[in-house]
Amino acid sequence: xxxxxxxxxxxxxxxxxxxxxxxxxxxxxxxxxxxxxxxxxxxxxxxxxxxxxxxxxxxxxxxxxxxxxxxxxxxxxxxxxxxxxxxxxxxxxxxxxxxxxxxxxxxxxxxxxxxxxxxxxxxxxxxxxxxxxxxxxxxxxxxxxxxxxxxxxxxxxxxxxxxxxxxxxxxxxxxxxxxxxxxxxxxxxxxxxxxxxxxxxxxxxxxxxxxxxxxxxxxxxxxxxxxxxxxxxxxxxxxxxxxxxxxxxxxxxxxxxxxxxxxxxxxxxxxxxxxxxxxxxxxxxxxxxxxxxxxxxxxxxxxxxxxxxxxxxxxxxxxxxxxxxxxxxxxxxxxxxxxxxxxxxxxxxxxxxxxxxxxxxxxxxxxxxxxxxxxxxxxxxxxxxxxxxxxxxxxxxxxxxxxxxxxxxxxxxxxxxxxxxxxxxxxxxxxxxxxxxxxxxxxxxxxxxxxxxxxxxxxxxxxxxxxxxxxxxxxxxxxxxxxxxxxxxxxxxxxxxxxxxxxxxxxxxxxxxxxxxxxx
RNA sequence: GAGCCUGUAGCUCAGUCGGUAGAGCAACGGACUUUUAAUCCGUUGGUCGUGGGUUCGAGUCCCACCGGGCUCACCA
Numbered sequence: 001x002x003x004x005x006x007x008x009x010x011x012x013x014x015x016x017x018x019x020x021x022x023x024x025x026x027x028x029x030x031x032x033x034x035x036x037x038x039x040x041x042x043x044x045x046x047x048x049x050x051x052x053x054x055x056x057x058x059x060x061x062x063x064x065x066x067x068x069x070x071x072x073x074x075x076x077x078x079x080x081x082x083x084x085x086x087x088x089x090x091x092x093x094x095x096x097x098x099x100x101x102x103x104x105x106x107x108x109x110x111x112x113x114x115x116x117x118x119x120x121x122x123x124x125x126x127x128x129x130x131x132x133x134x135x136x137x138x139x140x141x142x143x144x145x146x147x148x149x150x151x152x153x154x155x156x157x158x159x160x161x162x163x164x165x166x167x168x169x170x171x172x173x174x175x176x177x178x179x180x181x182x183x184x185x186x187x188x189x190x191x192x193x194x195x196x197x198x199x200x201x202x203x204x205x206x207x208x209x210x211x212x213x214x215x216x217x218x219x220x221x222x223x224x225x226x227x228x229x230x231x232x233x234x235x236x237x238x239x240x241x242x243x244x245x246x247x248x249x250x251x252x253x254x255x256x257x258x259x260x261x262x263x264x265x266x267x268x269x270x271x272x273x274x275x276x277x278x279x280x281x282x283x284x285x286x287x288x289x290x291x292x293x294x295x296x297x298x299x300x301x302x303x304x305x306x307x308x309x310x311x312x313x314x315x316x317x318x319x320x321x322x323x324x325x326x327x328x329x330x331x332x333x334x335x336x337x338x339x340x341x342x343x344x345x346x347x348x349x350x351x352x353x354x355x356x357x358x359x360x361x362x363x364x365x366x367x368x369x370x371x372x373x374x375x376x377x378x379x380x381x382x383x384x385x386x387x388x389x390x391x392x393x394x395x396x397x398x399x400x401x402x403x404x405x406x407x408x409x410x411x412x413x414x415x416x417x418x419x420x421x422x423x424x425x426x427x428x429x430x431x432x433x434x435x436x437x438x439x440x441x442x443x444x445x446x447x448x449x450x451x452x453x454x455x456x457x458x459x460x461x462x463x464x465x466x467x468x469x470x471x472x473x474x475x476x477x478x479x480x481x482x483x484x485x486x487x488x489x490x491x492x493x494x495x496x497x498x499x500x501x502x503x504x505x506x507x508x509x510x511x512x513x514x515x516x517x518x519x520x
Numbered sequence: 521g522a523g524c525c526u527g528u529a530g531c532u533c534a535g536u537c538g539g540u541a542g543a544g545c546a547a548c549g550g551a552c553u554u555u556u557a558a559u560c561c562g563u564u565g566g567u568c569g570u571g572g573g574u575u576c577g578a579g580u581c582c583c584a585c586c587g588g589g590c591u592c593a594c595c596a
Contacts, residue, residue, distance in 0.1 A: 085556080087555045087556065087557095088552080088558085089553065089554075089559090090551070090553060091552080091553050092552085093555085094555045094556070105555085107553090109553055109554095110553075111553080124547080125546070138555075139555080140554075140556070142556075159546060159547075160531080161531045161545095161546090162531035162545050163531085163546075164544085164545070164557055165533090165545085166532085168531090168532070169588075169589090170588080171589085172588095225596065228594090270595075272595050273593075273595065275594090275595085413596070415596095429596095431596085441596070517588095
């Protein structure tokens with residue numbers, strides 16, 4: 001090479017990494033003085049085609065068939081992307097160009113590109129270039145653009161990761177998600193699938209006349225769930241505030257206000273541990289439908305998931321075939337074929353725990369045998385339903401392959417839920433479990449202000465005063481006193497849904513920038 | 521917060537019993553106009569996470585610390 005491609009290379013023995021590391025060493029210009037002058041890519045017909053490599057290649061294959069090697073009569077094309085692989089064979093170079101949609105091979109011949117051949121020497125892996133050319137099919141039958149011209153767009157000053165393995169360190173992948181997205185297989189499609197799932201849910205709800213709203217994320221009272229909130233402070237008002245832990249209470253206020261079908265999809269923050277299924281900030285959707293109940297919420301939950309799978313399949317992100325709702329999950333699969341199973345809490349308890357859920361003594365004995373405490377530290381007996389739920393979580397939840405709706409929970413565990421008519425100890429609630437993971441949670445909403453107040457108070461009875469003050473939401477009770485329609489309410493963990501639909505075993509694979517300790 | 525594992529070149533990884541720090545990819549020089557992780561010849565590149573200790577000698581053994589992973593705990 002010998003030539004200094006960027007006007008700054010020191011000598012033939014200086015590694016490119018060092019050249020690249022020198023701040024200001026590389027300007028946005030090419031040696032040879034060729035200016036970057038690209039028309040906007042979305043303004044021309046060919047350019048639009050070039051923007052979706054994957055769809056474009058499929059279309060060309062369909063149009064031109066699986067041809068032999070040779071020229072194809074077709075349009076002149078211009079594509080742009082990142083050079084991720086290069087195979088040089090003397091005066092002929094094959095390069096893999098990658099854009100958001102996939103990879104496309106370029107064939108660059110010295111004779112064919114003329115003066116632009118100077119550029120080829122100067123392209124490093126990771127650089128962004130544009131290529132003008134015509135369609136050819138190579139010896140191996142791969143649809144390829146035979147370059148007639150090259151345009152340098154952007155220099156990559158950092159060296160790309162190893163080309164076989166990519167970046168494997170999970171921390172580095174999350175910290176440098178841009179590198180992960182750019183070079184690691186499967187990452188881009190997964191996040192594009194996430195975007196599609198979110199869009200699908202919004203569209204499905206719009207079809208059903210749901211109204212999307214944005215509630216406050218700064219709460220004076222962090223309610224709607226039992227979780228530790230993050231705290232922050234507003235200087236001008238000199239008050240402590242909490243980042244929201246749930247969307248519920250403000251959405252219900254809007255129902256009182258008359259928005260009959262309301263939802264919010266947004267971030268909530270819980271100051272708790274990190275695990276493959278938990279990130280301190282995560283995305284959930286909560287929706288409320290006036291005059292619905294938990295049964296209509298079950299139907300809706302199923303529909304939202306099925307719609308999303310349909311959308312993924314249309315876009316090529318989910319398998320098609322005779323079992324379109326069977327999705328891969330690690331070495332296994334998940335069968336989303338509707339309808340999902342529906343079983344009551346007591347029914348499952350009987351089956352998996354092997355004792356009568358309504359026989360308190362038997363449940364207590366079972367709990368004791370499993371090592372759970374049946375009396376609290378003061379020696380007083382613990383609430384029967386709490387003991388029962390511990391046994392349930394231990395014996396039933398992990399065994400639930402699903403998708404399965406678990407219905408009719410003990411009422412004492414559900415302070416925001418309406419009681420079953422004629423069975424006040426049962427709450428009209430379901431949770432959707434898939435692969436042992438709690439994906440959705442829904443109620444027939446409690447709209448009795450007096451009962452709500454009472455339940456708040458009894459729920460807070462075990463907490464100390466400061467916590468109690470933080471949780472008692474008098475305004476919410478006041479809102480209910482103005483009359484909230486009977487309604488079904490539903491919450492779905494979006495991150496977990498994306499995990500299940502994209503075969504991702506950890507939540508950190510579906511969150512672009514999961515919480516990490518600051519570097520250094 | 522607890523237990524187990526882990527940190528070596530830009531990236532992916534070896535490194536035996538404590539005895540001169542290695543390979544592949546990338547990068548640099550050379551050959552090659554149908555390659556597919558191209559191939560072939562040559563070259564450059566190291567604070568072995570940090571600090572201490574043992575030793576004639578430490579990537580290797582010991583201690584502490586700092587990261588990371590897995591499992592558990594926390595988590596409607």
